[in-house]
Amino acid sequence: MHPLFAVVLLTLHITMATAAQLRPDFYLETCPEAEFIVRDVMKKALIREPRSVASVMRFQFHDCFVNGCDASMLLDDTPTMLGEKEALSNVNSLRSFEVIDGVKEALERACPGVVSCADIIIMAARDAVALTGGPDWEVRLGRLDSLTARQEDSNEIMPSPRSNASLLIDLFGKYNLSVKDLVALSGTHSIGQGRCFSIMYRLYNQSGTGRPDPAIEPKFREKLQKLCPPNVDQNVTGDLDATPRLFDNQYFKDLVAGRGFLNSDQTLFTFTQTRKFVELFSKDETAFFKALVEGMLKMGDLQSNRPGEIRRNCRAVNGRHVNTVWES
Known part of the structure; x- marks a missing residue:
């Protein structure tokens, strides 16, 4: 197979994966302890710094409104990409990224390369609400992580505190x-x-x-x-x-x-x-x-139509090798 054709097929394959139907039992076989692990790390974060879970809860809004729920907002800047962390509505505002890092590290120890950062955001937001006295609910999972971020998109989309x-x-x-x-x-x-x-x-x-x-x-x-x-x-x-x-x-x-x-x-x-x-x-x-x-x-169902992967580190893409993909 011609290498270029193989790249096209891979891109198509990954893009299709972003349209996979989300479901509550997505990790039932591949990482059955996923939700327990996320909640455990969030409990510890709440004890350590109560404000941190509120900060993490807001990640869902800041992520999902910018090209779908794909963890693009977690990516650090690179020499060729301005990430969303420094966007106008995020800089000096979004915080506690280390909590997500801790969740990801725990999941990678238990189930390497299985649980996406995009799904971690969704689970952690739910847990932030439930752990502070709000409702609990069953989340739908099965998202992929984006391969890029766009600060410009975040600037254009996200509202400011002055909004009416x-x-x-x-x-x-x-x-x-x-x-x-x-x-x-x-x-x-x-x-x-x-x-x-x-x-x-x-x-x-x-x-x-x-x-x-x-x-x-x-x-x-x-x-x-x-x-x-x-x-x-x-x-x-x-x-x-x-x-x-x-x-x-x-x-x-x-x-x-x-x-x-x-x-x-x-x-x-x-x-x-x-x-x-x-x-x-x-x-x-x-x-x-x-x-x-x-x-x-409903907000968690906003999906990306871009290629994706399962990041090993929520702050950076895996590189040329795509670790995990799945078909719809």
Whole structure:
């Protein structure tokens, strides 16, 4: 066979693999302990640094919206590729990549070359929610890891903390995610922290007015201004809701009270289309949890149409040799 023809066949084979149907029992025979291993590492990460699991949970959103759930955001820069870690919405924001490294190392010891980094992100996000008091659910697995990343794509797609509900509705709609999905998935801000950098404009110059965002409840605004004065180190962090270590519906209660940390949070209550879901979830935690699970599963189904592999190291591709592929 001509070498070029062989490369074409291999590329076709791997591309087909990305379209394989995801299923809960994907690793049942090849790595039956996979989900136990992921949860065990996440438990240890939670004990070591509670904020880390919230950081890892957000990887699913930042990965899946940029060319599908393929772990492209985990790739480090190379001399010929600018990765997504330094994209505008990720730099100095995404953190705790070492937790994923730890999960991957544990899985490679147990089942070398079997579990993809893309699936690790999906499992770890679920575990972050479940381990902090939120719902648990069965994830669908069987993804491949991308062979490349594109910082430019991330810059074009990912929203900023300044985004309003109208922009977010349009963005999520492109991925067949509903307004309800948007509000429920925003509820992942139930745990974790945000940086002063993300709120300085709404504290001091909302929409170029030279004044704070009028939607911020006055006492909460005073608290934020004390945390983030004009001359603050903008990497200082504040809690995203009043119970930042507990996954609950407090986030929505805070929005109703005008205590949303980010503009992209608070605007969900001030915008008519999203307000009804904020009000519903603030009163009914069970409804929020149900909608969240539905949204996370739908987001996890966003698939890449690009060639892929099973990376041995989540930060770098395997090289010219593709370690593992499978057919649909």
